Amino acid sequence: MPFDFSQIRDQRFIDELKKSPHLLNHIENYTARGNPLPLFTEQLQAEHKKLKEPNLLYPIAEQVYIHINPHTSSDDGYMEYIIVEPDAPDRKIMECADKMFAVQSADLIPPVEITERFNMVETYLKEHVDLTDAAVNYDTIGDIYKLKTLPVQKKDWVGLRHHFLQRRAGVGILDPFLADPNLEDISIIGAGNVYVIHKSFGALKSPLFLGVEEIDELIISMSEQFGKTVSHAKPVVDAVLPDGSRINIVFGKDISRRGTNATIRKFASTPLSITQVLSSKALDFREAAYMWMMLAEGMSVFINGETASGKTTTLMALTAFIPSNWKIVTIEDTPELTLPHSNWITEATRDTGHENSSVTMFDLLKAALRQRPNYIFVGEIRGAEANIAFQAMQTGHPVVSTFHAANMTALIQRITNPPMLIPKTNVENLNIGLFQGAVQGPGGKRVRRVLSINEILGYNPEGGNIMFIPVFNWDPGTDEVKFRGRGSSALFVQKVLEKRGMHKKDEGLLYEELELRAKILQRMMEKRIFNFYDVFDSISHCREIGLDAFYKELESL
Structure with missing residues (x-):
């Protein structure tokens, strides 16, 4: 049954839902559980901080949104910090894009400045992707290492662009957290959910759940960007991420019982006056x-x-x-x-x-x-x-x-x-x-x-x-x-x-x-x-x- 847009009075919200299928899917699933529609706002305001049950949705990047959900079934006292982002494309599309990039980016020198890095990778992607209306069978496209462009069905473009940029220019799954100017701290406690400190709503729990090996892979991958070795030989590291955020890492299950933990302290590009x-x-x-x-x-x-x-x-x-x-x-x-x-x-x-x-x-x-x-x-x-x-x-x-x-x-x-x-x-x-x-x-x-x-x-x-x-x-x-x-x-x-x-x-x-x-x-x-x-x-x-x-x-x- 099609979603009933007439129940929404905010035209901006309607436009975002029509533009972003993943957002519409999230709202349909959320309201189907008996929850009320969230309030959409393009930017958090002072009055939002006073809400006792802040059921709010706000954008942090192109087609990426944050949903503050007070109607959680959890009994631990935490409201939820839900990231609503484009769905990841089929695994084969990402594998092909990764292989092409590995060959064709050999001469590219990644800029130090993070915005320039995103621009460089996005430019590469646009130049080497051929959008098509038809579905693509990636088992029959030939030797991927010799292809100059990768055929991609149009419906997969938004997801490919978003997740490819995260992996190749950003810091992977933590990118949306870092993109939210309303966060103060991001906490990976070891195996379990990611927690955040929100400037308006305090401590919140993200549904994102990370395992021990997943965290170790993420931290080791990030260490290449901040230029400090993280290992069992040097398990405690303080460093600065490309966006200026400060990260503290305690690596390894032998020191941190629940697995590697990390705390990221975010800093605004322009300090508070x-x-x-x-x-x-x-x-x-x-x-x-x-x-x-x-x-x-x-x-x-x-x-x-x-x-x-x-x-x-x-x-x-x-x-x-x-x-x-x-x-x-x-x-x-x-x-x-x-x-x-x-x-x-x-x-x-x-x-x-x-x-x-x-x-x-x-x-x-x-x-x-x-x-x-x-x-x-x-x-x-x-x-x-x-x-x-x-x-x-x-x-x-x-x-x-x-x-x-x-x-x-x-x-x-x-x-x-x-x-x-x-x-x-x-x-x-x-x-x-x-x-x-x-x-x-x-x-x-x-x-x-x-x-x-x-x-x-x-x-x-x-x-x-x-x-x-x-x-x-x-x-x-x-x-x-x-x-x-x-x-x-x-x-x-x-x-x-x-x-x-x-x-x-x-x-x-x-x-x-x-x-x-x-x-x-x-x-x-x-x-x-x-x-x-x-x-x-x-x-x-x-x-x-x-x-x-x-x-x-x-x-x-």
């Missing part, structure tokens, strides 16, 4: 204005929190506050930072397993001191490199880094004990400790919040402890930020006034400036200045013309 972070209430306008003032004056900051608390997102968003003509050096184990500054040097460690050829965080931090940067960004400080970082701060090179610590006490304990062993008298070179976490917000949903911003005052020899004051604190009861008010910032008095050549009596002017900067950020958010680079340009323009003039410009927009 500070106005986007503000719109999510991860921090408030006054906190952001405070960090604006501190970073513009070259303060050293550690952004602290547990894994997946949003540390790196916050760090990149705050870079908009660093003057555009400053030189920045970033040092990371796995490159993931994106900065808007033109005078930016990005460096990464190299682990070859040999002391003479490996390059450590310690090595790169030492080199950075000779590069005369205005700021040094370290992806994460966790070892002996902390000594060089604190030496850099002491010699006037401010450092920004992420760090694993839940609060100021834990931060101080970690940096003053092995393996870091920073003398307590040197801890005051770090100016600010910002702490954030993933917490339970309104409605029971997990949200990211900056929990506190603390100023480090210095070492108290009488008590043998490090003194600090929390300038901002998040109140879980009201989901609001508590500010200690005027006179609460020691850095305003000890650092900012001095750097600006101002007097102690001018301290009140800094708090007035703080409020004006907070108003500017609020107005920028209200005016929907959200793009990462647009925000950076706006802040740079503000620095050129002054706070008052820029605020007036915003008011007139």
